[in-house]
Amino acid sequence: MLSRVADSIYWLNRYIERAENVARFLEVNLNLILDLPTRVQQQWQPLVATTGDKDFFEKHYGEANADNVIQFLAFDQTYPNSLISCLQRARENARSVREVISTEMWQHVNAFYLLVANTANDLTLAELNQFLEEVRQASHLFAGIMDATISHNEGWHFGQIGRLLERADKTSRILDVKYFMLLPSVRDVGTPIDELGWIALLKSTSAYQMYRKRSERHLITPAEVADFLILDTDFPRSIRFCAVQVERSLHLISGSPMGTWRNPAERSIGRLRSELEYLTVEEIIDSGMHQFLDRLEQQINQVDQEIYNTFLDRQPVQPLMQTQSQSYFLCISILSIPPPTLIPRRLFWVLTYCDFVPGLQQNNKF
Amino acid sequence: MRFDTYDPDQFYDELFKSPQQPRSQGQVLVDKIHGLPDGELLQRQRAAQEALCKLGATFNVYGESDGTEKIFPFDVIPRVISAQDWHYLERGLKQRIHALNLFIDDVYHQQKILKDKIIPEELIYSATGYLPPCQGLNPAKGVWCHITGTDLVRDLDGEWYVLEDNLRCPSGISYVLENRQVMKSTFPQIFREIPIQPVDEYPSHLLATLMHLAPDNISHPTVVVLTPGIYNSAYFEHSYLAQQMGIELVEGRDLVVADGYLQMQTTKGLQQVDVIYRRLDDDFMDPTTFRSDSTLGIPGLMEVYRAGRVAIANAPGTGIADDKVIYAYVPKMIQYYLGEDPILANVPTYLCWEEQQLQHVLANLEQLVVKAANESGGYGMLIGSQSTAAERQEFAQRIQANPRNYIAQPTLCLSRVPTILEDEFYGCHVDLRPYILYGQDIYIHPGGLTRVALKKGSLVVNSSQGGGSKDTWVLCQEENA
Numbered sequence: 001m002l003s004r005v006a007d008s009i010y011w012l013n014r015y016i017e018r019a020e021n022v023a024r025f026l027e028v029n030l031n032l033i034l035d036l037p038t039r040v041q042q043q044w045q046p047l048v049a050t051t052g053d054k055d056f057f058e059k060h061y062g063e064a065n066a067d068n069v070i071q072f073l074a075f076d077q078t079y080p081n082s083l084i085s086c087l088q089r090a091r092e093n094a095r096s097v098r099e100v101i102s103t104e105m106w107q108h109v110n111a112f113y114l115l116v117a118n119t120a121n122d123l124t125l126a127e128l129n130q131f132l133e134e135v136r137q138a139s140h141l142f143a144g145i146m147d148a149t150i151s152h153n154e155g156w157h158f159g160q161i162g163r164l165l166e167r168a169d170k171t172s173r174i175l176d177v178k179y180f181m182l183l184p185s186v187r188d189v190g191t192p193i194d195e196l197g198w199i200a201l202l203k204s205t206s207a208y209q210m211y212r213k214r215s216e217r218h219l220i221t222p223a224e225v226a227d228f229l230i231l232d233t234d235f236p237r238s239i240r241f242c243a244v245q246v247e248r249s250l251h252l253i254s255g256s257p258m259g260t261w262r263n264p265a266e267r268s269i270g271r272l273r274s275e276l277e278y279l280t281v282e283e284i285i286d287s288g289m290h291q292f293l294d295r296l297e298q299q300i301n302q303v304d305q306e307i308y309n310t311f312l313d314r315q316p317v318q319p320l321m322q323t324q325s326q327s328y329f330l331c332i333s334i335l336s337i338p339p340p341t342l343i344p345r346r347l348f349w350v351l352t353y354c355d356f357v358p359g360l361q362q363n364n365k366f
Numbered sequence: 367m368r369f370d371t372y373d374p375d376q377f378y379d380e381l382f383k384s385p386q387q388p389r390s391q392g393q394v395l396v397d398k399i400h401g402l403p404d405g406e407l408l409q410r411q412r413a414a415q416e417a418l419c420k421l422g423a424t425f426n427v428y429g430e431s432d433g434t435e436k437i438f439p440f441d442v443i444p445r446v447i448s449a450q451d452w453h454y455l456e457r458g459l460k461q462r463i464h465a466l467n468l469f470i471d472d473v474y475h476q477q478k479i480l481k482d483k484i485i486p487e488e489l490i491y492s493a494t495g496y497l498p499p500c501q502g503l504n505p506a507k508g509v510w511c512h513i514t515g516t517d518l519v520r521d522l523d524g525e526w527y528v529l530e531d532n533l534r535c536p537s538g539i540s541y542v543l544e545n546r547q548v549m550k551s552t553f554p555q556i557f558r559e560i561p562i563q564p565v566d567e568y569p570s571h572l573l574a575t576l577m578h579l580a581p582d583n584i585s586h587p588t589v590v591v592l593t594p595g596i597y598n599s600a601y602f603e604h605s606y607l608a609q610q611m612g613i614e615l616v617e618g619r620d621l622v623v624a625d626g627y628l629q630m631q632t633t634k635g636l637q638q639v640d641v642i643y644r645r646l647d648d649d650f651m652d653p654t655t656f657r658s659d660s661t662l663g664i665p666g667l668m669e670v671y672r673a674g675r676v677a678i679a680n681a682p683g684t685g686i687a688d689d690k691v692i693y694a695y696v697p698k699m700i701q702y703y704l705g706e707d708p709i710l711a712n713v714p715t716y717l718c719w720e721e722q723q724l725q726h727v728l729a730n731l732e733q734l735v736v737k738a739a740n741e742s743g744g745y746g747m748l749i750g751s752q753s754t755a756a757e758r759q760e761f762a763q764r765i766q767a768n769p770r771n772y773i774a775q776p777t778l779c780l781s782r783v784p785t786i787l788e789d790e791f792y793g794c795h796v797d798l799r800p801y802i803l804y805g806q807d808i809y810i811h812p813g814g815l816t817r818v819a820l821k822k823g824s825l826v827v828n829s830s831q832g833g834g835s836k837d838t839w840v841l842c843q844e845e846n847a
Contacts, residue, residue: 001633002614002620002630002631002633004617098602099609253633311633312633
């Protein structure tokens with residue numbers, strides 16, 4: 001399979017998954033707010049933090065209120081991770097591989113894009129809820145159509161990897177933000193607001209019902225929620241589940257036997273997966289939830305980068321080719337950003353959310 | 367809807383001899399349409415449009431800011447060509463392509479036709495389509511123009527003329543295939559009763575033509591379609607053809623010359639490419655040989671090509687025969703190379719580089735159609751009868767500044783076909799672009815793209831200028847005829 005084609009299928013799936021997660025975050029927050037006592041300040045700031053693009057938001061919007069955040073996350077065409085931007089990019093990617101994906105997939109991506117592009121940005125609350133649900137459904141439908149209409153060959157596996165890496169990253173981010181927002185507030189521990197917050201977190205990852213159902217542990221406690229979202233073996237949005245599936249797809253692409261590695265991408269994902277398989281949530285909490293998730297996100301970025309280097313990167317650019325060199329230089333600039341470990345601690349919290357590696361890679365594509 | 371009040375007027379109408387008198391090849395079609403319940407035809411027209419929308423048969427229009435795709439409008443009333451007419455066209459096209467190929471080969475080798483003063487040498491050297499680096503090249507199996515989309519028109523008397531040869535990267539075949547698919551589901555009954563030649567074999571013929579070009583020692587050649595990318599006006603077609611043939615659609619950035627071969631970058635490393643169906647202009651193909659500012663091409667491609675390690679369709683250099691000044695000499699080429707009279711006529715053409723003809727053109731701009739020698743898609747032309755005095759004056763200056771670059775032709779009264787405009791039948795002007803493949807031998811695809819000018823009275827059928835398309839029905843030869 002052409003590297004460019006594999007890359008486009010990968011990003012097509014990542015963007016659709018990203019759009020779905022943005023819709024989830026908004027949807028759950030809108031619901032949560034309705035349940036909060038009016039004296040509690042509306043919780044829009046955490047949503048901005050989840051995106052990792054706080055700087056962009058502050059520069060263009062300032063205050064994190066409902067209108068601003070909704071506009072920012074759903075309809076802002078200048079913000080590369082908004083719903084509309086995700087769909088635009090997903091569609092461009094789909095269009096560039098139309099001859100490889102199924103007609104059904106293309107038609108659906110096209111319709112999905114039109115759904116978002118044709119939605120006005122001054123929806124009433126009821127319309128907005130309806131719209132966000134449609135977005136979530138459209139993403140599920142996309143995954144279903146892809147699963148049912150194209151061969152589960154290399155291209156399909158690259159798509160899976162894109163979707164699951166994105167999902168793992170977003171689950172980690174929202175857990176990180178919510179954990180920080182919900183837990184340090186000693187005053188609220190054990191109050192109804194606290195429990196509502198955790199329920200909202202579960203719902204934003206579609207995990208609420210599955211969490212309640214699993215085994216005998218029905219009660220909602222912070223440690224149990226984190227355990228479920230990070231380490232559950234069966235829930236398809238848990239980080240461990242995603243890592244297991246990514247590793248599997250990667251090995252099916254390369255043909256390397258499981259348990260071995262032949263390239264850096266396989267080594268990184270194998271290491272991440274096995275770590276998740278043998279960790280306990282107590283260890284995670286003892287070592288610091290934020291530090292753990294932060295490192296996890298770095299590892300996910302590393303896997304992404306190594307997949308790119310191993311399978312998708314094009315030949316070094318020859319001096320005559322001008323447009324190619326643009327993307328080439330971007331690659332170099334990604335690699336030359338200092339790893340977060342070199343950044344002073346106090347700056348760390350801010351920088352953690354600067355989503356820099358995936359953020360730049362989007363530019364790399366277009 | 368009925369044709370009772372439809373009037374072919376003074377034009378040559380493809381379906382009607384005179385009011386209410388269908389031509390023999392159109393009789394069954396007209397009867398069938400008359401047999402439809404009220405409103406049914408309009409409803410089917412809408413259904414067909416929707417079906418094409420869904421198939422996503424789109425094109426891009428350059429210069430429009432949103433850069434998005436447009437649907438190519440489609441009209442359900444087909445254009446019917448009798449078996450007899452088709453037989454004549456086939457013979458004429460085969461002859462023409464045969465001669466054109468000999469001409470291109472001659473230009474890049476001995477140049478006998480120039481030495482014998484049939485075509486002035488200066489016309490070749492001043493043509494933008496002439497590529498000196500191709501001098502002496504021997505394309506695989508001796509064929510230069512593998513895929514051609516000749517534009518044909520009919521005048522008032524129904525006579526066929528060749529308007530343009532389109533030997534570089536003619537587009538439109540994807541619409542032919544999709545239009546037919548939609549028509550078959552729109553009028554299944556009619557297809558059962560009229561013997562219409564099928565069109566679905568095109569991708570197989572194209573693939574066979576391309577595979578034929580591969581070096582003989584390669585049993586399973588890797589064939590690819592090379593596209594400039596998703597912003598090209600014909601991107602849909604590139605992707606469609608790759609899909610139909612089941613081969614890779616590549617961009618220049620996917621390809622690289624390594625170890626003396628053309629290779630594509632895959633997830634498993636480099637893979638050798640043996641044949642390219644390129645939908646990229648000559649100029650852009652190799653920045654080390656042609657335009658150095660091209661970012662779409664592959665540096666070093668021409669070296670590999672010269673060494674015979676990759677085949678390119680159409681061969682680089684073919685564009686020389688697409689020059690509209692050279693076009694005027696095609697009848698002479700046919701006589702020169704084949705010793706035959708041309709079967710298909712050219713549209714009478716004035717060459718502005720000849721002083722006398724230039725004066726005639728300048729004096730008669732209002733009656734003529736002036737075209738730049740190297741533009742296509744309806745760009746760079748002046749239709750005298752529909753222009754303003756200011757436009758004519760501006761064009762006259764352009765011609766005088768560079769007479770070599772302009773030709774003029776009389777305004778043709780293109781034939782018409784009934785078309786649904788504002789829920790009524792209206793005679794709209796059409797042309798025809800059949801597709802010709804030259805591999806082991808010359809194959810004329812039975813049908814072609816009928817383009818229709820969808821504005822009342824308009825003569826411009828180009829998709830970029832508001833044209834649409836129709837299905838083209840070539841009837842089968844009667845068994846006992």
